[in-house]
Amino acid sequence: MNEIKKTIGFIGLGVMGKSMSRNLLGAGYEVLVYSRTKEKCKDILAEGAIWNNTAKEIAENADIIITMVGYPHDVEEVYFGNEGIFTSAKKSSVLVDMTTSTPTLAKKIYEEAKRSGLYALDAPVSGGDVGAKNGTLSIMVGGDRPIFDELFPIFEILGGNIVYQGEAGAGQHTKMCNQIAIASNMIGVTEALVYAKNAGLNPESVLKSIGSGAAGSWSMANLIPRVLKEDYSPGFFIKHFIKDMGIALEEAEKMNLQLPGLELAKKMYDTLASHGEENSGTQALIKYWNHGYHL
Structure with missing residues (x-):
């Protein structure tokens, strides 16, 4: 992770997601982005983010996929829908849902990732728009500890208080x-x-x-x-x-x-x-x- 910078796909560029993806860009990562409204992404595209047309396209091109959407049903669609992440994610990709969602859905994503040769973490955040902008979010993470450790340098770009909480669902x-x-x-x-x-x-x-x-x-x-x-x-x-x-x-x-x-x-x-x-x-x-x- 530290030797070769992975391509990051970021899905959901709302109040929080846009600032988070901007911080990843600033740290030198190639960031692919997808959100429901491309018009609202013009500024970050001008800063170097690369637009992808669907969550599926993000999954085809990214090594690490971060989702920050609104509701559990949005998470479900992004991961399990016809144009979702699980339709085309590359083997050994890491999926990180930072949406505040249900522990049950976090476990469902984890199990499907495991069956598909992928890795998944649930990593909701706290700190609001200020924390997202300043890269000082509190990040609470569930999933396999070795994957958490591997992604820690990325979490450090986004947050200032990063704690591994336990198995899948523990972050939620x-x-x-x-x-x-x-x-x-x-x-x-x-x-x-x-x-x-x-x-x-x-x-x-x-x-x-x-x-x-x-x-x-x-x-x-x-x-x-x-x-x-x-x-x-x-x-x-x-x-x-x-x-x-x-x-x-x-x-x-x-x-x-x-x-x-x-x-x-x-x-x-x-x-x-x-x-x-x-x-x-x-x-x-x-x-x-x-x-x-x-x-």
Whole structure:
């Protein structure tokens, strides 16, 4: 891996994927790209990325294939569809799904890869658009340890906190833990801001006091400043967060676990989505109070 730079195929150039593929280009890799809308890829094509017309074409030409798409059904289509990766991937290719998807699907991809003479890792990320741009994502990886070790130099280009979590599906389970923690935290940080405003405090001063203490969190440091500017652009879409919370609740049900904090957060975000906020960033949760929404 270190001696010969492999060709990387990147499927899915959304808010996260475009920055990630740009970082790979900057590190000197040949990067083949495919996304649903070629028009949105013009800038990265101008920077040297090579357009391929289908996921199948990517699979024919790349040694390492990274997918970063929206939903589990998109992952299913990209890997198992008629124009999907498994129709034409070269022997010994490595497949890396960095979408937040289901542990069950991660295991299905792993098993199919194994049958086909390929290798597969599930490697979801956390850190939002800022982490993707700066190459500081947290990457949680499931699959075979030797393949993780082989791809570590590539993960280092994309992230700053890269942890091998265990067998196939372990990366996705870890991402569910991440989303569970974020869900209740987002309620807390936005609720604190609402309280501050209603108490007549200066929100910026409050943030300065509590942001570096025990109440500090990534969401408070990175998303609450956006809220104060009324910037609700997506570092991470509400619709995708709702998807993730749904996956976590389904997995919890299989384990006979009740997660009331997660259930409450999902209900609140579902309410926002029903009022047209599904394409806003998760920090738009503040609108639940601003607009007087109710469960």
